Amino acid sequence: MESSRLLTSRFRLLIFLLFVGCYPLVLHGAIQAWFSTANRVLDWLPADFEETEKLMWFAHQFGSDEILMVSWIGCGWADPHLPQLADALVQPIPSEEGESPALFRVALTSPQILEELMKPPLRLPRDEAIERLQGWLVGPDRTTSCLIALVSEAGIHDRKAAVDRVYACAEACGLDRKDVIVAGSTVDGVAIDRISLDALLEFNGASLVVCFLLTWLFLRSFRLALLVFVSAVYCQQLGMAMVYYTGRQMDSVLLMIASLAYVLVTSGAVHLVNYYIDAVRTHGLEGAPRRAFHAALLPCLLASTTTAMGLGSLTVSKIIPIARFGWYGAAVVLTGLAIIFLWLPTALEQWPPRRWAARLRSEPTSRADDFWRWWSRIVTSHAGKICLITILAMGITGWAVRGVRTTARLHDLLPPDSRVIQDYGWLEEHIGPLVPVEIVLVIPRENRASILDRLLLVERARMTLEGVEGVGSTISAANFAPALPAGPASIRDRGRRIALRRQLDSHRKDYIEAGYLVDSSEGELWRISVRVPAHARVDYAAMLARMREKIDPLLAAEEKFSGVRAEFCGGVPLIQKAQEQLLTDLIESFLLAFVLIAVAMAILLRSLVAGALSMIPNLLPCTLIFGVMGWLGTKIEIGAVMTASVALGVAVDGTLHFVTWFRRGIEQGMNRRDAVCFSYSRCATAMVQSSMICGLGLLVFSASDFVPIHRFAWLMFTLLAAALVADVVVTPAILAGPLGRYFEPHPRQRGDG
Structure with a gap:
C-alpha cells in the first residue's frame, strides 16, 4: 500500500484504532x-543430547537428583533444630483449599543417618560411621552436620516456593533466616531468577x-522524541507478549x-x-512524512533485515535460551520495523511539529555538516593507510580469537x-563438595555374581x-553396608563371606x-555419587x-563381570557439555550471520566483491573485541556468546545507510570522494545518534550483578562503539579508494534511477 493512502485521515484513524485496540492484549x-520467569542451567540443553x-x-531410574543441603553456623550432632526442620519440610502445606502437597519428599539429617549406621544390623563403631559420612553429611x-532434602514433584514445579519453604520452616524452628545456609541446583535457578x-x-x-533523553537531545523536539518513545515502548512490550502468547516462559536470556x-x-x-528532518529541511513540512517514508523504506528495511539475520543466526544454537532469544529477537526487529513505519509517518502527519520545522528551515548549515566535511577530507586523504591498518588489525586479533573460552x-x-x-563456599568448606557426578554401574541381568561380589x-x-584429582567425596551402597573383606578370598574366611x-x-x-540400587530391564544399576x-x-x-581413564580399564579387567559398563550422569557432564556447546554456537551462529549478511549485501550491491x-x-569490531578477550584469557558465558552475531547484524545497518547514500551520490554524477562527503552529510549524524542510543541504552545494564546481563551490556556497547568507528572511518576509506569502484552502480542501474 502506498504511503499517500496510508496517510489519509481515514487510514490514520484505522491505524490509531489498531494500535490502541491491540494494546490491552500486548x-x-x-x-x-x-512474572513467568524460570531458570535452571541444567535445562539449557535439548532433550536429544546424550548428556541430557x-x-x-x-x-527415571533413581528419581529426581534435585537435592537441597541445609545447615547453619554451629549446627552439630546434638542440634535440636535438625530433626524439627527435617520433620517440618516433609509436611503438606496448609492452604485455604485444604492442604497442598509437600515440596520435599524426604528430609534426612546427619545424626539420623549416623544412628542408622550404628544400630543393628551394621553396628558400626561411631568413629567408623562418622568417617563414612565425612565429606557429604559431616564436615x-x-x-x-547438615540436612539433605529431596525436592518433590510439587517443589520442582515451583522451585521458588520450595526454597522459600526452607527459610520459612527454619524460622518457625527458631533459626535466624540470615544464619541458614542452603545450596543445591534448586537454589541455583531461583537465585538466577531473582538476580x-x-x-x-x-x-x-x-x-x-537514557534513551528518551538522548532522543530528545538529538532530535531537539520533545514531540518527536515522545513519538519515538511510544513506538519503542510498544515494541518492547510486544516482544515480551510474543513469549507469553507462544506458550514459552521467560528466562534470564529472554528477559533481555x-x-x-x-x-x-x-x-x-x-x-x-x-529522513523526515532531511525532507523538512529541503522541501518543507507539507508532505514530509510521505517523502521520508519513501526515502527511508529501502535502507531501513534492509538494515532491519540484516539485524534480524544476525539475531536469527542464533536459532542454530543448541543452547535453548540462546535459540529462543534468536527467534524472538528477529521477530521483534521485523515487527518493530512495521510498527515504526505505520506509526511515525501517521503520527507526524496527524501532529506535525510546525514550530520545530520553522526553526529547522531557518537555520543555516549545521555544525554537524561542517564537521563531516572536515572529517571526510581527512579520511579520504588517508584511505589507503586506513585500509592497510584495518587488515593488519583484523589479522592479528583474528588469530587471538582462538584463545576465547566459555563457561x-x-x-x-x-x-x-x-x-x-x-552459601556454596561455606558448605564446601565446612561439609564438603556439592556438585554431583553420578556414575551408574550397569551389571547385565545374565550376570551370576553374588551380591557380595557386586x-x-x-x-x-x-x-x-575417590583417588581421581578434583574429586571430593564419594557415596555408594557400600557406605551403608557392613565392612567388606579386603583382598582375594581365602579358605579361612569362606564362612564369613557366606554369612556376609x-x-x-x-x-x-x-x-x-x-x-x-535399582533393578531395571537392563540389569542391576549400582549408583556411585561423586561430589566435586x-x-x-x-x-x-x-x-x-580422568574418571573415564580410571574406571573403564578397571571394569574391563573384571573377569566375573563381562559386559558391565559405567554411565556418567549428573550436573557436571551437563555443565561441561553446555560449556563446549557455547563455544560451538558462538562460532556457528557468527559464521551463519556473516554468510547470510554477506550474501544479502552482494545481492543488494549486485557484486560479490562489493558484498565481501x-x-x-x-x-572488524568482533575480531578486535573477541581477539582481546582471547589474549586476556577472559571466559565468556551465555550473555557474551550472543553478542557477536547480534552486533554484526546491528553494525551492518550503518554500512547499508552509508553505501546507499554513496551510490545515490554517484548516480547524481559525483566522483567517489564527493559521494563519500555526500554520504557523511546525509546519514553520518543519524548513525552516531542511533549508535549512541543503542550503546548507552544497553550500557545501563552493565551495573547489573547478574554476569550474563552485565557482560552482554558491556560487550554490546563496546562492539557498537567499535562498529560506529568502523562505519565512519573504514567504510568511507574503502569507498573513496580504488576498491570503491565495486560499489558504484552499473550504468544500467544509473539509467534506471
Whole structure:
C-alpha cells in the first residue's frame, strides 16, 4: 500500500484504532511473561543430547537428583533444630483449599543417618560411621552436620516456593533466616531468577530514560522524541507478549529481549526521523512524512533485515535460551520495523511539529555538516593507510580469537558476594563438595555374581574414583553396608563371606530404598555419587576424562563381570557439555550471520566483491573485541556468546545507510570522494545518534550483578562503539579508494534511477 493512502485521515484513524485496540492484549501478555520467569542451567540443553538423555535416564531410574543441603553456623550432632526442620519440610502445606502437597519428599539429617549406621544390623563403631559420612553429611571437623532434602514433584514445579519453604520452616524452628545456609541446583535457578529480574526491574527504567533523553537531545523536539518513545515502548512490550502468547516462559536470556527491542526500535525510529528532518529541511513540512517514508523504506528495511539475520543466526544454537532469544529477537526487529513505519509517518502527519520545522528551515548549515566535511577530507586523504591498518588489525586479533573460552558454571554467572555463592563456599568448606557426578554401574541381568561380589566391584570403583584429582567425596551402597573383606578370598574366611552374602541379601531392599540400587530391564544399576567442588577452579572436562581413564580399564579387567559398563550422569557432564556447546554456537551462529549478511549485501550491491568488501568494517569490531578477550584469557558465558552475531547484524545497518547514500551520490554524477562527503552529510549524524542510543541504552545494564546481563551490556556497547568507528572511518576509506569502484552502480542501474 502506498504511503499517500496510508496517510489519509481515514487510514490514520484505522491505524490509531489498531494500535490502541491491540494494546490491552500486548500489555497483558507482557505482564504475564514478566512474572513467568524460570531458570535452571541444567535445562539449557535439548532433550536429544546424550548428556541430557543420560540425566533423564538417571532421574527415571533413581528419581529426581534435585537435592537441597541445609545447615547453619554451629549446627552439630546434638542440634535440636535438625530433626524439627527435617520433620517440618516433609509436611503438606496448609492452604485455604485444604492442604497442598509437600515440596520435599524426604528430609534426612546427619545424626539420623549416623544412628542408622550404628544400630543393628551394621553396628558400626561411631568413629567408623562418622568417617563414612565425612565429606557429604559431616564436615572435616567430624562435628558440623547438615540436612539433605529431596525436592518433590510439587517443589520442582515451583522451585521458588520450595526454597522459600526452607527459610520459612527454619524460622518457625527458631533459626535466624540470615544464619541458614542452603545450596543445591534448586537454589541455583531461583537465585538466577531473582538476580536477573531484580536487574531488569532496577535498570529497565533507567534505560528508558537514557534513551528518551538522548532522543530528545538529538532530535531537539520533545514531540518527536515522545513519538519515538511510544513506538519503542510498544515494541518492547510486544516482544515480551510474543513469549507469553507462544506458550514459552521467560528466562534470564529472554528477559533481555525487552530492552534490546526498545533500543533497536528507538535506533530505527531515529533513522526514519532523520529522513523526515532531511525532507523538512529541503522541501518543507507539507508532505514530509510521505517523502521520508519513501526515502527511508529501502535502507531501513534492509538494515532491519540484516539485524534480524544476525539475531536469527542464533536459532542454530543448541543452547535453548540462546535459540529462543534468536527467534524472538528477529521477530521483534521485523515487527518493530512495521510498527515504526505505520506509526511515525501517521503520527507526524496527524501532529506535525510546525514550530520545530520553522526553526529547522531557518537555520543555516549545521555544525554537524561542517564537521563531516572536515572529517571526510581527512579520511579520504588517508584511505589507503586506513585500509592497510584495518587488515593488519583484523589479522592479528583474528588469530587471538582462538584463545576465547566459555563457561556455564554457576560461579561464573553470579557475583562472588551473592548469597548463593557465599552459601556454596561455606558448605564446601565446612561439609564438603556439592556438585554431583553420578556414575551408574550397569551389571547385565545374565550376570551370576553374588551380591557380595557386586558390592566389592562397586567399592573398588568408588575407591578408584575417590583417588581421581578434583574429586571430593564419594557415596555408594557400600557406605551403608557392613565392612567388606579386603583382598582375594581365602579358605579361612569362606564362612564369613557366606554369612556376609546372606546379610547383604537380606538388606538388598534397604539399598534400593536408599537410592543406590535399582533393578531395571537392563540389569542391576549400582549408583556411585561423586561430589566435586563448585567453588574451586576445577577443569570439569579434564576431571571427567580422568574418571573415564580410571574406571573403564578397571571394569574391563573384571573377569566375573563381562559386559558391565559405567554411565556418567549428573550436573557436571551437563555443565561441561553446555560449556563446549557455547563455544560451538558462538562460532556457528557468527559464521551463519556473516554468510547470510554477506550474501544479502552482494545481492543488494549486485557484486560479490562489493558484498565481501562491505563486510570488512562489520567484521572488524568482533575480531578486535573477541581477539582481546582471547589474549586476556577472559571466559565468556551465555550473555557474551550472543553478542557477536547480534552486533554484526546491528553494525551492518550503518554500512547499508552509508553505501546507499554513496551510490545515490554517484548516480547524481559525483566522483567517489564527493559521494563519500555526500554520504557523511546525509546519514553520518543519524548513525552516531542511533549508535549512541543503542550503546548507552544497553550500557545501563552493565551495573547489573547478574554476569550474563552485565557482560552482554558491556560487550554490546563496546562492539557498537567499535562498529560506529568502523562505519565512519573504514567504510568511507574503502569507498573513496580504488576498491570503491565495486560499489558504484552499473550504468544500467544509473539509467534506471
